[in-house]
Amino acid sequence: MNLVLPSTGRRVPCEQCPLRGLPAFRDFTEPELKFVSSFKRGELVAETGSAILSEGNHSPHLYTVLSGWAFRFKTLPDGRRQILNYLLPGDLLGLQGSVLGEMEHSVEALTPVILCVFQRDKLNELFEAHAGLGFDVTWLAAREERMLDEHLLSVGRRTAVERAAYLLAFLHNRAATLGPVTDKVLHVPLTQQHVADTLGLSIVHTNKTLRKLAEKDLIRWLDRSCEIIDPEGLQELADWDAPREITRPLI
Amino acid sequence: MNLVLPSTGRRVPCEQCPLRGLPAFRDFTEPELKFVSSFKRGELVAETGSAILSEGNHSPHLYTVLSGWAFRFKTLPDGRRQILNYLLPGDLLGLQGSVLGEMEHSVEALTPVILCVFQRDKLNELFEAHAGLGFDVTWLAAREERMLDEHLLSVGRRTAVERAAYLLAFLHNRAATLGPVTDKVLHVPLTQQHVADTLGLSIVHTNKTLRKLAEKDLIRWLDRSCEIIDPEGLQELADWDAPREITRPLI
DNA sequence: CGTTACGTTGAAAGCTTTCAAGCATCGTGG
DNA sequence: CCACGATGCTTGAAAGCTTTCAACGTAACG
Numbered sequence: 001m002n003l004v005l006p007s008t009g010r011r012v013p014c015e016q017c018p019l020r021g022l023p024a025f026r027d028f029t030e031p032e033l034k035f036v037s038s039f040k041r042g043e044l045v046a047e048t049g050s051a052i053l054s055e056g057n058h059s060p061h062l063y064t065v066l067s068g069w070a071f072r073f074k075t076l077p078d079g080r081r082q083i084l085n086y087l088l089p090g091d092l093l094g095l096q097g098s099v100l101g102e103m104e105h106s107v108e109a110l111t112p113v114i115l116c117v118f119q120r121d122k123l124n125e126l127f128e129a130h131a132g133l134g135f136d137v138t139w140l141a142a143r144e145e146r147m148l149d150e151h152l153l154s155v156g157r158r159t160a161v162e163r164a165a166y167l168l169a170f171l172h173n174r175a176a177t178l179g180p181v182t183d184k185v186l187h188v189p190l191t192q193q194h195v196a197d198t199l200g201l202s203i204v205h206t207n208k209t210l211r212k213l214a215e216k217d218l219i220r221w222l223d224r225s226c227e228i229i230d231p232e233g234l235q236e237l238a239d240w241d242a243p244r245e246i247t248r249p250l251i
Numbered sequence: 252m253n254l255v256l257p258s259t260g261r262r263v264p265c266e267q268c269p270l271r272g273l274p275a276f277r278d279f280t281e282p283e284l285k286f287v288s289s290f291k292r293g294e295l296v297a298e299t300g301s302a303i304l305s306e307g308n309h310s311p312h313l314y315t316v317l318s319g320w321a322f323r324f325k326t327l328p329d330g331r332r333q334i335l336n337y338l339l340p341g342d343l344l345g346l347q348g349s350v351l352g353e354m355e356h357s358v359e360a361l362t363p364v365i366l367c368v369f370q371r372d373k374l375n376e377l378f379e380a381h382a383g384l385g386f387d388v389t390w391l392a393a394r395e396e397r398m399l400d401e402h403l404l405s406v407g408r409r410t411a412v413e414r415a416a417y418l419l420a421f422l423h424n425r426a427a428t429l430g431p432v433t434d435k436v437l438h439v440p441l442t443q444q445h446v447a448d449t450l451g452l453s454i455v456h457t458n459k460t461l462r463k464l465a466e467k468d469l470i471r472w473l474d475r476s477c478e479i480i481d482p483e484g485l486q487e488l489a490d491w492d493a494p495r496e497i498t499r500p501l502i
Numbered sequence: 503c504g505t506t507a508c509g510t511t512g513a514a515a516g517c518t519t520t521c522a523a524g525c526a527t528c529g530t531g532g
Numbered sequence: 533c534c535a536c537g538a539t540g541c542t543t544g545a546a547a548g549c550t551t552t553c554a555a556c557g558t559a560a561c562g
Contacts, residue, residue, distance in 0.1 A: 074404045077490050082407040084400050099386075099393040100497075105400055127389075128382040135350075135378045135385065141392035142350040148399040149335050149356055153325045155407045156333040156451030160550080191508065200407030202551050207510060223508075223559080239328050246352075411518080442540065453519050458542065474527080475540075 011043055012066065012116075017250070019066065019090050024177045025250040035130055036251060039122050044115040046070070052093070052107040052115070059097040061117050064251055065089050068113030069189050073197065074105045083198040085147055086110070088174050090250050092140045098123055111189045118251075136249035143248065150240075155200045158238065160209045163199045166238035168219060172231040173242040188226045195226075213237075262294055263317065263367075268501070270317065270341050275428045276501040286381055287502060292368045297321070297360040303344070304358040310348040312368050315502060316340050319364030320440055324448065325356045334449040336398055337361070339425050341501050343391045349374055362440045369502075387500035394499065401491075406451045409489065411460045414450045417489035419470060423482040424493040439477045446477075464488075 012018065014037040019025060028036065043066065046052050052070060053059055070087040084105060087093055097103035098120045127134035154166045171188050196206035210226075213219045218234050220227040228234070235242060263269065265288040270276060279287070294317065297303050303321060304310055321338040335356060338344055348354035349371045378385035405417045422439050447457035461477075464470045469485050471478040479485070486493060 072400075074400055076404065076408055080408040082404040084403055095389075096393050096397055099390050100397065104397055124382070124386065127378075127386045131375070131379040131382065131385060134382060134389070135375065138346075138378075138385070138389045138392055139350050141389055141396060142347045145392060145396050145399065146347055146351065146355055148396065148403060149323075149325055152335055152399060152403050152406060153327065153333040155403060156448075157327060157331040193508080197407075203509090204511085204552075205550050208550095211510085221509080444540080454541090455520075455543085456518050459518095462542085472541080 013037060014040060019250055022178060024247060025090065026247040032130055032133055035126065035133065039118050039126060041117045041119050044117050046109040046113045048109055048111055050109050052109055053103055055104060055106045057103050059094050059103050060120050061094060062098045062120055062123065063093040063115040063117055065091045065093060066114040066116050069110040070107055070113050071110055072105050072107050081197045082200065083194060085151065086171060089178055092251060095141060133251065136251060139249060160201055160205060161212055162238045164195065164209045164213055165234040166240050167195065167198055168226060168228055169231055169234035169238055169240055172228045177245060186228045188228065189224065190226055191224050264288060265291060270501055273429060275498060276341065277498040283381055283384055286377065286384065290369050290373050290377060292370050295366040295368050297364040299360055299362055301360050302357060303360055304354055306355060306357045308354050310345050310354050311371050312345060313349045313371055313374065314344040314366040314368055316342045316344060317365040317367050320361040321358055321364050322361055323356050323358050332448045333451065334445060336402065337422060340429055343502060346392060384502065387502060390500060411452055411456060412463055413489045415446065415460045415464055416485040417491050418446065418449055419477060419479055420482055420485035420489055420491055423479045428496060437479045439479060440475065441477055442475050
């Protein structure tokens with residue numbers, strides 16, 4: 001687990017953000033866009049496996065994922081790790097730290113990640129100057145909460161195979177909202193250890209469980225990545241309905 | 252599972268809310284209090300075991316628990332149930348439905364519950380007229396997210412006994428923030444089925460697990476309720492640190 | 503070429519669920 | 533007033549799922 005590289009400074013101006021053009025994100029008004037742009041302090045690059053945020057830190061910043069995949073996790077004092085959720089482009093990161101004062105989870109990069117860095121101090125200003133953006137922050141928090149609800153249901157009540165199917169269907173769905181993966185199959189950048197720590201299973205059992213999904217031709221496991229072959233089949237196996245597509249804010 | 256009783260209309264004016272005086276809640280300014288008061292439409296009473304909100308409903312309202320205990324849960328199509336979190340006085344309820352448009356979980360009363368009912372339509376107005384209150388809503392959402400993070404860690408990575416200890420320590424802690432239970436022991440209004448559905452265990456195993464905690468004199472199980480005898484012992488067993496006390500907003 | 507990270511397997515041990523009863527309390531209808 | 537059904541708590545035992553232990557194979561890297 002390396003440290004993150006120092007900020008590389010601003011590169012992408014918000015007005016020309018490559019994400020903002022995607023159909024997944026709602027259009028911002030001119031003033032909103034202007035504010036967000038002034039809110040941004042720069043960019044940060046994190047390599048695969050590096051720690052983006054660490055539990056206990058009083059992180060001074062709020063981030064948005066510009067590109068790459070990452071994950072949030074917590075660990076018990078003896079080292080057991082639980083992955084809480086995954087972060088994809090457009091996701092806000094560090095809100096708990098910004099709002100509640102302290103981060104109680106860590107974040108690590110799953111691929112090379114570029115983050116937009118925002119100034120935590122200006123968060124109050126955001127709420128005051130742009131009620132709509134304030135509402136958006138709440139919206140994003142509620143969305144995260146809903147995802148956690150689903151994960152908790154899954155870890156608590158689904159069988160191992162169902163859990164694995166749910167996780168992969170979920171990740172496929174999230175990636176799909178960013179850009180259709182219709183004719184290209186999606187490769188999720190994970191190790192089996194990540195899957196195990198998400199599902200609450202041991203690595204050995206996870207391996208055997210993923211193998212069952214592979215035998216049904218739902219997925220194919222490659223080196224450090226999972227190819228999602230049949231997302232509908234996974235959904236069906238997990239008895240999970242993907243949420244209907246809604247445009248979301250991009251801060 | 253009965254239906255909730257119809258609204259009983261306003262009884263407690265926000266300015267004289269019995270909760271607001273508690274040290275757990277931050278002081279509101281005059282205008283904030285006035286707004287919250289105008290935001291409130293009335294009160295709702297729910298009996299033990301009744302459904303307060305149901306999955307799939309487009310709930311038009313936002314609620315705050317005025318008194319009593321309730322819980323949020325999700326179910327799989329085949330009936331398996333997972334309890335997601337508990338609601339105590341001062342907790343906001345229905346935010347996901349208000350913000351994202353649809354409720355994907357249900358809420359049920361654990362004791363008789365009185366709720367303050369707010370108008371969802373005025374939520375935008377809240378953000379516009381009182382940035383501070385808007386921030387507070389985000390704060391509450393981030394707090395809920397943090398609790399879910401902890402639950403997920405627990406269900407995913409703790410052993411059965413640790414999980415049970417964590418849950419009871421957690422509930423004790425939440426109740427304690429509302430009013431010290433120093434010389435009186437706390438009675439948590441639960442059945443073992445609730446505990447099972449929170450921990451992701453079967454009812455039989457839950458029974459045996461709770462028995463182990465009772466043998467260690469950490470708890471005592473009564474009829475439909477759990478007496479927390481040694482909250483510190485439970486925390487230690489679960490290796491869990493209770494969050495430090497922070498005053499929180501009460502909307 | 504040794505080391506490390508990741509994936510794979512088989513088998514034994516251990517934990518959890520399921521099945522099957524049984525007990526107690528409570529409210530209700532006969 | 534008492535029997536009866538419903539709800540909640542208990543227990544023992546067998547079945548089933550998951551972890552742990554122990555190896556092994558491969559690919560990437562220094």
